[in-house]
Amino acid sequence: MALTYADLLEVDLGKLGTAVSDWKKSVDALKTAAESARKGMRAKSDAARWAGVNASVTREFVTKTTKEISDLHSEASSIHSLLSDGHTELVALQKKIRVAVQQEAPGLGVRVEDIGGGKVRCYFAHVRGDTDERTQEERDSKQELEDRINRLVAHASEIDSSLARALAKSHGGDKHNAGHRSYESLDDAQAERAAELxxxxxxxxxKQYMELNSIMKFxxxxxxxxxxxxxxxxxxxxxxxxxxxxxxxxxxxxxxxxxxxxxxxxxxxxxxxxxxxxxxxxxxxxxxxxxxxxxxxxxxxxxxxxxxxxxxxxxxxxxxxxxxxxxxxxxxxxxxxxxxxxxxxxxxxxxxxxxxxxxxxxxxxxxxxxxxxxxxxxxxxxxxxxxxxxxxxxxxxxxxxxxxxxxxxxxxxxxxxxxxxxxxxxxxxxxxxxxxxxxxxxxxxxxxxxxxxxxxxxxAATTGSAWDADPPALHRDEETWKIMEKVIGRYNVASEDGLPHEAMKDSLARMGAAYIDDLNYSIMDWGGTGDELGRGRIFGESGDGSKRASFGQWEARNFMMLVAADEDGYQTLSAAHQVYSASGLASLEDNRDDGLAFAHNAAKVNGILDESRSHGIREEFKDDETAVIMEENKQAEWRKTLMTGVLTAGVAGGTALVLGPAAGVVATTVIPVVMESGASTISTAYGNHTMEYLQDNEYKNDPRALRDVQELERVGERGAWSPVRNYAIAIGMTQAEQLALNPEIEQSYLAGKSAISSNEKVSA
Known part of the structure; x- marks a missing residue:
């Protein structure tokens, strides 16, 4: 019978711990007895000069008895090792499941129900007066908790089954014949069973296949x-x-x-x-x-x-x-x-x-x-x-x-x-x-x-983490940076070696997101307006604690221009950049001049990304002007949703999405998660009804439709301005100062756009 959720949660493992201690005493006692038998009566028997029938019978009896005591010691040692390993693992699993059920679940407003078969389901408890509406983040957290609890129960069940099977083999079922299969650990027993299967x-x-996979999985x-x-x-x-x-x-x-x-x-x-x-x-x-x-x-x-x-x-x-x-x-x-x-x-x-x-x-x-x-x-x-x-x-x-x-x-x-x-x-x-x-x-x-x-x-080579790690993490150092520099040199709009294969573009976008801080840093001195000391002070050290290095202004721009031309690449880089910008500004609230310089540079990057995507749209739909307009509206709608959705939930909610520039690097875990959140939001941000409305009314001089379209066209400026507005409020800017700053940020944004739309040369 399989171990259940209730078993793992409620069983008193202290009794198993006592059994481990008792078997340890038995092992020690039997070890002493086995040594005494071997060095005492067996040694004397072997040395004695006996003759006749009595001699052969007695010597055989002594030999057999010595072996039985030794076998008892081996069996007891095996049982103790198995019980000890099993107890250690079950205690650890029980601790984890109790934390999940007794602390995490109530914190999420979730209850855990045993549905049999070693499975549980988690559900939100209804509270009187509650609308029962849940965010996607809340639903995801509930599902993650349910999956984790089920994994813990399944792991405990596998240990329980393996332990029972190994104990049976170690004992052998014959009370008159000690010593059968001996194991030094539970791992030995599980490996043996896996090999048998x-x-x-x-x-x-x-059924046997499931058993093999269960053993191997854990x-x-x-x-x-x-x-x-x-x-x-x-x-x-x-x-x-x-x-x-x-x-x-x-x-x-x-x-x-x-x-x-x-x-x-x-x-x-x-x-x-x-x-x-x-x-x-x-x-x-x-x-x-x-x-x-x-x-x-x-x-x-x-x-x-x-x-x-x-x-x-x-x-x-x-x-x-x-x-x-x-x-x-x-x-x-x-x-x-x-x-x-x-x-x-x-x-x-x-x-x-x-x-x-x-x-x-x-x-x-x-x-x-x-x-x-x-x-x-x-x-x-x-x-x-x-x-x-x-x-x-x-x-x-x-x-x-x-x-x-x-x-x-x-x-x-x-x-x-x-x-x-x-x-x-x-x-x-x-x-x-x-x-x-x-x-x-x-x-x-x-x-x-x-x-x-x-x-x-x-x-993996540029981020220091498996490409599909869950949760994702960044472990960058000087070597990963050098490989990323080669990637940027190879894959950009000015590359003499040609464009990347379509199947690589999603990876390039994620690599760009992982280095969004260094891409911003590389763009900073564009046009000769910044100085190296100021740039270093604003952006701080690189991920490995070393002095930050630049990919090169034009190289960074050309890479982003290539990646952001595609819709998915644009959304990935743009989401990462918005989060980085907002969190970076939050870390510079004590230095107004550096914060504003950072904001101007972030606006330029916004402009580069937006205009790169616009170029991509015009190239993709060059024979269909209506499709071009629809795609650009879609881009604008997504940007608006990004700013009010992902950014608000992440930064305003207090999540440390990105370490501040002064502290260093993009956070180790959250940027890719934000991109996923952005992508899931994107799929519902612009429903068919929105696009149909724009398409149906845009060319009919409908005043409301024209206002909507104009606002969507300006969302790039809004996208560049939104994190700056939050920063301006945080550092105590007056409304008049904010009004004066807004067009300055817009000019930086337009500078980023114009550097691409003006068809300037693409290499330094």
Whole structure:
């Protein structure tokens, strides 16, 4: 019977703690008895010169008794270790769930209800006189709490099941025969059970598959468990065989339940491999595993001897690497080898795709994200996208040449300077990692997955965080800044190497948002109006505590012009900039001159972003003037919603969205969250009725419609002015001073717009 929510919340774990103490006493006593038996009667028995039947019977009895005492000691030690580990983990989980239920839930006005099956639901309690209207933030918080409680219960249930199973094996069920399976920890027991299930391969029932995933889900990041699990599979080749067989089994046909289980296994195996191959962990796999994986990378691994189905080792490993934060010493040599193999023959691995397949999901990437899994380049780039330290080294460290078998070739030279240069070539040939037939709708985006994965790897390298981290965080330093400088140099409207692939643009926008402070800093001295000392004082230190450096005025502008031309990129950068501006001004309330200089510069950046998007709209709809107007109105409506929604909720609500410029850098967590909030607001900010009204009335000289349109056209100025107005009030400006300042800020905003709209040269 599975452990329930009520069990975890209410059970008295003190009794289990007492049992742990009692078993510890038994272990100590039995250890003494075992030593006495071995050194006493067993030693005397072995030394005695007995003869006859009595001698053989007595010696055998003494030997057997000594062994039984030793076995009792081993069994007691195993039981104590299991109970101790189980008690420690359950106490920690119980503490977390009590905090969630007894403190966090009431704080949110939420009640927790046990709905059976180890699940709970959270709901808002009705209060008399309350409208029961909830904000999206409140609903999100409620759902996050519900999901977290359910995860805690599921984890406790897994520990309870594993503990019961291991205790049964340790005891053996025979009261006359002590000593059966002995465990040094609960991890040992869980790894053993996972190995037992894994040996079943595709023959696992769904129930057994769920059990395996449950064990791995809560232990994959535990290096003791993950190392034992991978060793139990046999070795690198056997690990790849297991994953490949399970992957093909789960992606074949239309069994959604089996596919879901396989997706969980893919993630669990990736997380486990990352922890098992980190040499800094106490338990880890030998360094030789990386070399063996490279050797297997270009070899065929047989998966189904009856059908002759085989895969290259790298195709299988690529599916696993998509999840987990890997150590650079493990993943980077693999990534380098894969890139070099791709350069020699871009279609090498693609030639292994099944021809004429009707099942487009069948392959080695059950996740369904970024390809079918036949191109290992995508897999390793996704792996780097979740491994920020490794990604940083991959794009900055000197390249190492590898032979076909994955061994280092010290005599060879490579014909590219760095992996950044190689992968960001405009003519880089990305494989179509898909089973879609040429000419079909599905095949149109077959070559998108590689650039998309490259964008993710660059995000990790420039932000110091996994590209899809939840919650997001920024860990920038001098090395991440240098990579971002290369990104800005490569991807901008003046780049001689061409525009980015469409699939990369969302990543470029998020990278820009992560460096919105440095982009502002780079723009500050535009036109020669600022001085370096003043600029440094206003913007403070960089994220790593070092002196802030500039990307270059024109370089920063050209990058923002490229990114903000697209709607999604514009919204991402604009949302980040508005939050940064408001919070930055709030930190400069004690220095009026610096605050106003910061405000003027922020207005210029506003102008750059708005005019960049306007250029993008005019280019996108150059043959449809009505569409241009509609899109620009949409942009204006979104800006208005951003200012009154995200900004008000964030800054006015007291959230520390951005550390003040004097303190340094964009906050470690909130900017990406704000962008998400902005995006969700955007989807409802301008309903069809609003756009239809504008379209229907704009050309009929309707006075109200014209006023609305004029106001929307001025929202850019309003967007630039709103945070400044709050700042002006905070520093005690009179209304007359505010009225005088408003047109000055507008002029800075227009200066940003005009630098683009006037079609000035795009390079310094």
């Amino acid at each position: 894994a040996k079943l391969g595709p023959e696992m029932s769904d 232990n994959a990041r535990d290096a003791d468990f993950s190392t034992d699990f991978y060793k139990s599979l046999g070795g690198p080749k056997e690990a790849l065989e297991f994953y490949g067989r399970m992957s093909l089994d789960g992606t074949m046909g239309d069994n959604k339940e089996r596919l879901a289980l396989t997706r969980q296994l893919q993630r669990n195996m990736g997380l486990a491999l990352a922890s098992a191959t980190d040499p800094d962990n106490r338990s880890h796999l030998p360094a030789s595993w990386s070399g063996e994986f490279r050797k297997l990378g270009t070899q065929r691994v047989e998966l189904n001897p009856h059908s002759g189905m085989s895969a290259y080792g790298y195709q299988l490993l690529g599916g696993i690497l998509r999840y987990g934060n890997y150590d650079a010493r493990f993943i980077n040599p693999i990534a380098e080898h894969v890139v070099q193999l791709h350069k020699k023959d871009p279609d090498r691995f693609m030639a292994n795709r099944p021809v004429g397949a009707s099942d487009l999901d069948w392959g080695f990437n059950p996740s369904g994200k970024s390809g079918a899994g036949y191109d290992p380049l995508t897999g390793v780039l996704e792996g780097l996208g979740h491994s920020p330290e490794a990604a940083k080294k991959f794009f900055t460290d000197p390249a190492t040449a590898y032979r076909e078998d994955g061994t280092v070739d010290k005599k060879a030279t490579l014909d590219f300077k760095s992996y950044f240069d190689e992968l960001n070539r405009n003519d880089f040939e990305w494989p179509p990692d898909s089973l879609a037939h040429a000419g079909s709708d599905e095949a149109k985006h077959a070559r998108d997955v590689g650039p998309n994965a490259l964008g993710h790897a660059l995000e």
